[in-house]
Amino acid sequence: MDTRLNYFATPAAGEALKHFMSAGKVLKDMPLPATTQELVALRVSQINGCAACIDMHTKEAAAAGESPVRLNLVAAWREATVFTEAERAALALAEQGTRVADAAAGVSDEVWTRAARHYDEEQLTALVMLVSFMNAVNRLNIITQQPAGEYRVGQFH
Template identity: 70%
Template sequence: MSARLNPFASPTAGAFLKHLVPAAMTLKESSLPRSTQELVALRISQINGCGFCVDMHTKDAAAAGESAVRLNLVAAWREATVFTEAERAALALAEEGTRLADRAGGVSDDVWNEAAKHYDEEQLMALVLLVATMNFFNRVNVISRRPAGDYVPGQYEVGPAHLGKPGTAEMS
């Protein structure tokens, strides 16, 4: 499969993403645990069928020390015993936040309240922004058919000055 578009080749998209990508990267510096961020990003990407992001977040999480067992069980997290209660709450929030059209009223109070038991307001906001951002990047990548498989762990962990240059920060 080959990509339909390269968003960084478009002046309009490049200018837009030049601001969004660094903003999204600030989430990595939040107090929301990095392992939780990668698990959530992976689960959202699985739901949306974004092969590029599944590849990226699986490899980045593994490079950061995440176990193969946990990565392989993200898609079946409800049945798995390897996730903490906090991680399970984040994954539930991510799923409901990704599947907004599946239920009237969006994220249920039960799911929100469970997440709020485990995360403070700053972490909850980071989680909400992560869900929204991942859904954006997944949609851009799926619509443009960005291929998966060639991602190298950490290749996009750079600053905004490198945006759009080959092998530098682009889209999650």
């Protein structure tokens, strides 16, 4: 697959991308557990079919100690017994937040309430921002056909 556009090398987008990507770095420091962040980023990317982000977040999660079993089961988290109730709540919120066009109400009250049982307001803010950020990055990568498979852990940190 050939990349349509290397937006990192485009001077016109350079300043905007610098700020955009720094938002992603800020999210890493927010009070949402790192494991949850990687699982959510991976699930959003799976739903959107962003191969570059799936590659990145699978490798980052594995480097952080995430087990291959859990990584392989993210796509089927509802049927898997390896995720905590808090992680399940975050994954449900990530799915509905990504598939907003599929439901008239966007994120249901039930999913929001379940997430709010496990995460405080700061963590919920981080979760919502992460889901939104990942959807934006996924779209940038999909539109420009960014390839997968060559990501190195820590490449964008």
